[in-house]
Amino acid sequence: MTAMQNVSLGAHYAVHLPAPDDFAFWRERARGLIQCDVPPDRVSWIEPGGTGDLFATEGPSRGDKRLPPPPADPRPVRASQRFLTVARSAALHSDPARFGLLYCLLWRLQRNPRIMEDKADPEVRRVEELAKSVRRDAHKMHAFVRFREVTEEDGTPHFVAWFEPDHHIVRAEATFFMRRFANMRWSILTPRGSVHWDGETMREGPPARREDAPGGDPVEVLWRSYYASIFNPARLKVGAMLSEMPKKYWKNLPEADLIPQLIAGAQAREAAMVRAGEREERVRPATLAEVAKGAANCRDCPIADCGTRAVTGEGAQGARLMIVGEQPGDQEDIAGRVFVGPAGQLLDQHLTRAGIDRRAAYVTNAVKHFKFTWKGKHRLHQSPGAKEIDTCRWWLEAERAIVQPRIVLALGASAARGMLGRTVSVSKARGAPIMLDDGAELWVTVHPSYLLRLDGEAQAQQAALFAADLDAVRERLAELAG
Amino acid sequence: MAQQTLRQKLEILADAAKYDASCASSGTAKKNSLGGKGVGSTEGMGICHAYAPDGRCISLLKILLTNHCIFDCHYCINRKSSNVPRARFTPQEVVDLTLNFYRRNYIEGLFLSSGIVRSANHTMEQLVEVARILREEHDFRGYIHLKTIPEADAEVIHQAGLYADRVSINVELPTRAGLTRLAPDKDESQIEGAMGRTKARIIEAKDDRKRFRHAPRFAPAGQSTQMIVGADGANDTAIIGKASRLYGSFGLRRVYYSAFSPIPDASAVLPLKRPPLLREHRLYQSDWLMRFYGFAPGEVADATEADGNLPLDIDPKLAWALKFRASFPVDVNRAAKEQLLRVPGLGTTAVARIIAARRHRTLRLDDVARLTASIAKVRPFICALDWRPTLLTDRADLRRLLAPKSEQLELF
Numbered sequence: 001m002t003a004m005q006n007v008s009l010g011a012h013y014a015v016h017l018p019a020p021d022d023f024a025f026w027r028e029r030a031r032g033l034i035q036c037d038v039p040p041d042r043v044s045w046i047e048p049g050g051t052g053d054l055f056a057t058e059g060p061s062r063g064d065k066r067l068p069p070p071p072a073d074p075r076p077v078r079a080s081q082r083f084l085t086v087a088r089s090a091a092l093h094s095d096p097a098r099f100g101l102l103y104c105l106l107w108r109l110q111r112n113p114r115i116m117e118d119k120a121d122p123e124v125r126r127v128e129e130l131a132k133s134v135r136r137d138a139h140k141m142h143a144f145v146r147f148r149e150v151t152e153e154d155g156t157p158h159f160v161a162w163f164e165p166d167h168h169i170v171r172a173e174a175t176f177f178m179r180r181f182a183n184m185r186w187s188i189l190t191p192r193g194s195v196h197w198d199g200e201t202m203r204e205g206p207p208a209r210r211e212d213a214p215g216g217d218p219v220e221v222l223w224r225s226y227y228a229s230i231f232n233p234a235r236l237k238v239g240a241m242l243s244e245m246p247k248k249y250w251k252n253l254p255e256a257d258l259i260p261q262l263i264a265g266a267q268a269r270e271a272a273m274v275r276a277g278e279r280e281e282r283v284r285p286a287t288l289a290e291v292a293k294g295a296a297n298c299r300d301c302p303i304a305d306c307g308t309r310a311v312t313g314e315g316a317q318g319a320r321l322m323i324v325g326e327q328p329g330d331q332e333d334i335a336g337r338v339f340v341g342p343a344g345q346l347l348d349q350h351l352t353r354a355g356i357d358r359r360a361a362y363v364t365n366a367v368k369h370f371k372f373t374w375k376g377k378h379r380l381h382q383s384p385g386a387k388e389i390d391t392c393r394w395w396l397e398a399e400r401a402i403v404q405p406r407i408v409l410a411l412g413a414s415a416a417r418g419m420l421g422r423t424v425s426v427s428k429a430r431g432a433p434i435m436l437d438d439g440a441e442l443w444v445t446v447h448p449s450y451l452l453r454l455d456g457e458a459q460a461q462q463a464a465l466f467a468a469d470l471d472a473v474r475e476r477l478a479e480l481a482g
Numbered sequence: 483m484a485q486q487t488l489r490q491k492l493e494i495l496a497d498a499a500k501y502d503a504s505c506a507s508s509g510t511a512k513k514n515s516l517g518g519k520g521v522g523s524t525e526g527m528g529i530c531h532a533y534a535p536d537g538r539c540i541s542l543l544k545i546l547l548t549n550h551c552i553f554d555c556h557y558c559i560n561r562k563s564s565n566v567p568r569a570r571f572t573p574q575e576v577v578d579l580t581l582n583f584y585r586r587n588y589i590e591g592l593f594l595s596s597g598i599v600r601s602a603n604h605t606m607e608q609l610v611e612v613a614r615i616l617r618e619e620h621d622f623r624g625y626i627h628l629k630t631i632p633e634a635d636a637e638v639i640h641q642a643g644l645y646a647d648r649v650s651i652n653v654e655l656p657t658r659a660g661l662t663r664l665a666p667d668k669d670e671s672q673i674e675g676a677m678g679r680t681k682a683r684i685i686e687a688k689d690d691r692k693r694f695r696h697a698p699r700f701a702p703a704g705q706s707t708q709m710i711v712g713a714d715g716a717n718d719t720a721i722i723g724k725a726s727r728l729y730g731s732f733g734l735r736r737v738y739y740s741a742f743s744p745i746p747d748a749s750a751v752l753p754l755k756r757p758p759l760l761r762e763h764r765l766y767q768s769d770w771l772m773r774f775y776g777f778a779p780g781e782v783a784d785a786t787e788a789d790g791n792l793p794l795d796i797d798p799k800l801a802w803a804l805k806f807r808a809s810f811p812v813d814v815n816r817a818a819k820e821q822l823l824r825v826p827g828l829g830t831t832a833v834a835r836i837i838a839a840r841r842h843r844t845l846r847l848d849d850v851a852r853l854t855a856s857i858a859k860v861r862p863f864i865c866a867l868d869w870r871p872t873l874l875t876d877r878a879d880l881r882r883l884l885a886p887k888s889e890q891l892e893l894f
Contacts, residue, residue, distance in 0.1 A: 180522065
């Protein structure tokens with residue numbers, strides 16, 4: 001019992017730490033006390049500003065000068081790697097009992113070197129908890145420090161942040177920001193002290209106040225816009241946000257005051273999107289008359305609101321060929337019948353030449369209403385958009401289900417999209433059939449109005465290609481009939 | 483049209499990017515800006531700098547270079563036939579935004595994707611150009627995630643991997659039929675071909691690093707992908723199967739699941755409804771079971787119900803345990819790690835703690851309670867020194883006892 005000789009029996013010791021995060025100092029004192037066999041219940045650890053210990057034989061004013069002198073032959077004090085790692089973090093906790101707890105564990109560690117492995121031990125567990133909340137606080141500091149840029153007198157940019165950590169982590173975590181922003185001049189101000197980096201050296205400063213930090217930064221406008229835009233109102237999960245970004249951090253986050261209005265508007269935004277995309281549950285029309293009636297009342301896309309009439313197909317139910325154009329034109333809208341204008345007449349000529357009887361086919365359009373803009377007194381044709389074609393597929397599909405053609409001839413890209421639901425290139429798709437899901441064949445060629453817009457050699461060339469496409473369809477029809 | 487301001491462009495292009503689920507910034511090579519000219523560091527663990535009210539973390543500046551697109555995928559807000567406002571950033575604008583945000587500690591880095599303009603190659607070159615300016619001109623050492631376009635040339639994709647920490651290609655839909663119907667311009671074999679090439683490059687670069695210290699890194703944070711859940715008819719068994727094939731064949735770091743969520747100006751082909759968030763959550767849980775708990779894909783599929791979907795009211799591990807009760811109870815003082823990992827309510831951390839603690843004491847139920855989050859959930863499936871569940875494990879109504887209570891609604 002050499003060590004005990006230096007310790008007065010029943011004496012109580014108070015150790016005054018120079019700084020609340022001074023782990024190295026604690027480590028040195030704790031080593032000395034263990035060597036002198038001072039049990040944990042005889043030591044108080046007092047951080048600056050902390051109250052003194054009533055039982056201490058040494059008053060706080062006298063500091064820890066009269067701690068027992070180390071024995072002449074000190075035995076080594078041992079601690080596991082895990083203890084050191086955990087203790088380094090736990091020492092930064094704001095709990096005043098942390099140093100006593102750590103000493104207690106260090107004391108027990110001398111008898112049981114593997115005590116840190118026993119996670120079910122209440123003291124081990126408590127120290128692990130302290131370390132965990134310090135790590136979490138440090139992680140949140142890495143995440144939620146927000147720098148604001150100010151220009152110094154010498155014209156260089158200086159990035160300054162105000163942050164309020166829960167624990168004494170500022171000095172320890174300054175190195176993280178040094179590694180990340182090594183070539184930037186920055187300062188982090190907190191109520192527990194401040195750190196400053198000028199690109200070469202780190203300087204520590206006294207505790208700061210919020211007013212010492214700059215009040216704004218023009219880039220915050222962009223950041224707030226980004227924050228509001230990246231939020232998906234259809235996935236509102238406020239609890240998940242709060243567990244990771246508790247409200248206590250909000251006051252120093254430039255984006256946080258947007259949160260209430262984002263949450264408040266979310267449901268309405270989602271409902272509006274769902275409503276806009278909604279199609280009522282409808283029963284598909286079973287006869288061509290129902291299609292005609294339904295299409296006339298359809299207001300699913302804006303074209304229907306132009307004051308035109310719906311022009312649905314004509315021809316026999318059970319026709320083997322269905323010809324699909326793009327949309328009714330000026331004359332078709334007036335007459336209420338498909339393909340009666342100039343393009344229709346050209347189509348008729350070609351059909352006659354190819355030997356296809358239009359009266360035996362079912363002729364219709366991908367879009368049922370005429371889309372146009374006014375140019376003076378004339379209604380100028382406008383191509384329907386992909387969305388409008390997709391919306392109108394409801395009627396086209398209904399017509400095809402009723403007529404049940406063996407072959408569908410799509411005139412132009414809009415008609416092809418109406419049949420397939422996706423855009424194909426006419427020049428690539430023409431000349432060979434595309435199998436539709438019910439076994440019918442889709443043949444794609446150009447729209448006759450395309451031929452009307454060409455002249456000279458190009459027209460002759462395209463007309464020949466068009467004629468060849470029609471011939472191929474006629475032959476295929478004959479094959480299928482045969 | 484009036485010239486769009488930077489802020490308007492940011493609003494459009496961030497809005498267009500939010501349907502990409504990934505925002506991870508972890509698992510890349512460690513680097514910092516000491517001794518460099520610019521800013522940036524990555525230290526293994528990613529940092530979430532903010533959380534949006536949808537509960538998702540904001541770690542990266544996640545934007546598109548442009549939302550113009552020549553493709554027409556029905557589920558996508560940016561498809562050609564959609565009427566959303568369009569915008570386009572120059573590479574320099576993206577670089578400036580990234581650096582301005584990074585210096586203020588708003589972000590960990592950049593996640594850049596793009597609609598396809600002109601051609602796949604042209605678009606990919608623009609994405610690579612952004613990464614090049616950041617890395618070479620500004621010596622940026624933060625995280626970069628580039629979305630790669632499978633239709634682009636292998637050489638351009640290779641360039642992307644040299645600058646980026648992570649590259650990803652979205653498989654989009656779990657089945658080939660779904661892809662053909664909803665993304666007519668995309669092709670499954672092309673997507674998987676590009677993934678295969680990326681995997682080969684990653685392995686090659688790792689091998690080179692072992693022999694030559696200064697060999698260039700290639701996507702040190704690996705590659706990931708994303709699948710949309712709830713847009714086509716695929717059930718959970720199909721999705722789990724696809725994910726495990728992807729993990730196996732292409733060495734992916736992550737497969738992200740994105741519940742199909744309503745978008746403005748939706749396609750007439752896809753009906754809009756509330757996104758299946760709970761289903762997405764269950765899929766992520768099953769993903770974890772395969773990656774960290776030693777479950778085989780077939781075993782996760784065993785936990786599904788008759789329609790091939792995972793139950794929504796209980797988690798997949800509990801569902802599995804209820805189906806295979808013969809494997810329980812497990813003795814916490816004797817069982818192997820693999821068996822403990824199967825106990826519902828015991829996570830990887832709790833299992834590690836139990837194994838460490840039982841070397842020092844024979845565990846009682848109270849000890850286990852200190853090591854886990856909730857003992858109530860674990861109790862029917864374990865034995866401890868002072869605890870045997872006896873009849874509990876065999877009760878027919880065990881599921882009802884363990885499932886979260888359904889809430890009685892109040893009159894309003």
